[in-house]
Amino acid sequence: xxxxxxxxxxxxxxxxxxxxxxxxxxxxxxxxxxxxxxxxxxxxxxxxxxxxxxxxxxxxxxxxxxxxxxxxxxxxxxxxxxxxxx
Amino acid sequence: xxxxxxxxxxxxxxxxxxxxxxxxxxxxxxxxxxxxxxxxxxxxxxxxxxxxxxxxxxxxxxxxxxxxxxxxxxxxxxxxxxxxxxxxxxxxxxxxxxxxxxxxxxxxxxxxxxxxxxxxxxxxxxxxxxxxxxxxxxxxxxxxxxxxxxxxxxxxxxxxxxxxxxxxxxxxxxxxxxxxxxxxxxxxxxxxxxxxxxxxxxxxxxxxxxxxxxxxxxxxxxxxxxxxxxxxxxxxxxxxxxxxxxxxxxxxxxxxxxxxxxxxxxxxxxx
Ligand SMILES: Nc1ncnc2c1ncn2[C@@H]1O[C@H](COP(=O)(O)OP(=O)(O)OP(=O)(O)O)[C@@H](O)[C@H]1O
Ligand SMILES: [Mg+2]
Numbered sequence: 001x002x003x004x005x006x007x008x009x010x011x012x013x014x015x016x017x018x019x020x021x022x023x024x025x026x027x028x029x030x031x032x033x034x035x036x037x038x039x040x041x042x043x044x045x046x047x048x049x050x051x052x053x054x055x056x057x058x059x060x061x062x063x064x065x066x067x068x069x070x071x072x073x074x075x076x077x078x079x080x081x082x083x084x085x086x
Numbered sequence: 087x088x089x090x091x092x093x094x095x096x097x098x099x100x101x102x103x104x105x106x107x108x109x110x111x112x113x114x115x116x117x118x119x120x121x122x123x124x125x126x127x128x129x130x131x132x133x134x135x136x137x138x139x140x141x142x143x144x145x146x147x148x149x150x151x152x153x154x155x156x157x158x159x160x161x162x163x164x165x166x167x168x169x170x171x172x173x174x175x176x177x178x179x180x181x182x183x184x185x186x187x188x189x190x191x192x193x194x195x196x197x198x199x200x201x202x203x204x205x206x207x208x209x210x211x212x213x214x215x216x217x218x219x220x221x222x223x224x225x226x227x228x229x230x231x232x233x234x235x236x237x238x239x240x241x242x243x244x245x246x247x248x249x250x251x252x253x254x255x256x257x258x259x260x261x262x263x264x265x266x267x268x269x270x271x272x273x274x275x276x277x278x279x280x281x282x283x284x285x286x287x288x289x290x291x292x293x294x295x296x297x298x299x300x301x302x303x304x305x306x307x308x309x310x311x312x313x314x315x316x317x318x319x320x321x322x323x324x325x326x327x328x329x330x331x332x333x334x335x336x337x338x339x340x341x342x343x344x345x346x347x348x349x350x351x352x353x354x355x356x357x
Contacts, residue, residue: 014276015273015277016276022236026236029243033243
């Protein structure tokens with residue numbers, strides 16, 4: 001049985017795995033490059049302001065712009081360290 | 087007005103120079119006066135593929151620096167009427183290509199040529215930017231393989247934002263996918279991304295599919311653009327791509343596994 005499985009597993013369609021992985025990464029990268037040029041600078045300045053009050057790391061802040069037809073939403077996510085919340 | 091075509095990819099070694107030589111030659115064969123420019127400064131190679139490496143006196147950077155005239159630097163192809171090569175410089179100076187300099191050379195070429203084919207270096211550095219900046223048409227050479235497809239998508243992003251047409255709000259660059267080193271056998275076995283897979287992901291118009299073929303290496307060994315080899319299926323696929331570029335509708339070929347007859351299997355077909 002094991003022996004047969006070995007041959008079966010060799011028949012994995014690796015091309016479809018490649019396609020799935022590409023679709024995910026390409027969508028992610030396209031989203032990032034559709035963001036306006038000022039976003040990294042904006043994120044950096046917001047980070048500096050927050051840091052005046054709370055020590056946070058760069059990964060704890062994310063700024064995103066979601067553009068729809070008639071509404072754009074600037075989404076700001078800041079994860080605060082546990083001890084500071086209280 | 088000349089049409090400026092950039093042959094680009096992001097990833098290295100996918101077949102840009104092979105394609106530039108083939109498409110440039112194909113256009114000249116169709117009666118279009120064509121210049122192929124090697125933008126790969128420091129790593130000149132188009133001269134070898136076109137068999138003019140021993141005739142290089144002046145190069146692209148010499149013309150930009152006004153150390154030579156365009157006419158002195160252009161090499162007239164010995165096989166194909168109406169075809170000229172502008173070789174890359176071997177300098178290691180990364181800033182040898184300036185935007186103003188490149189524009190001046192392209193403008194001067196545009197006065198007398200129908201097509202200008204820019205063979206881009208790999209990567210997304212200065213040389214690649216300069217090769218695509220003034221383009222009207224982009225041929226994105228892609229291999230059916232994950233890193234090549236991803237890099238092609240990045241190049242599309244750059245074409246849509248960091249080129250003259252993008253920056254001045256002009257008509258967008260015409261973008262075409264050229265899938266090269268395609269192996270229908272491996273696609274059939276599920277080992278290689280299919281044309282449809284790559285089209286789904288990149289979502290740009292398909293210019294052609296160039297099969298993996300031993301004749302490509304044979305051609306470059308001899309310095310003959312593969313499009314001049316009538317027996318080569320890669321050469322024929324390039325010819326179809328040139329016709330599509332010129333607006334003809336040509337059906338895609340060499341997409342299915344060629345069933346080899348007994349004799350061919352015994353003695354090997356010369357694809
Ligand atoms: N359709 C094909 N079938 C088989 N081999 C091919 C095919 N196309 C290209 N090659 C081979 O792939 C190699 C790289 O090709 P080429 O030099 O054209 O790529 P490139 O994209 O210009 O590389 P670079 O990024 O270094 O400039 C060469 O050895 C060439 O012979
Ligand atoms: Mg090359």
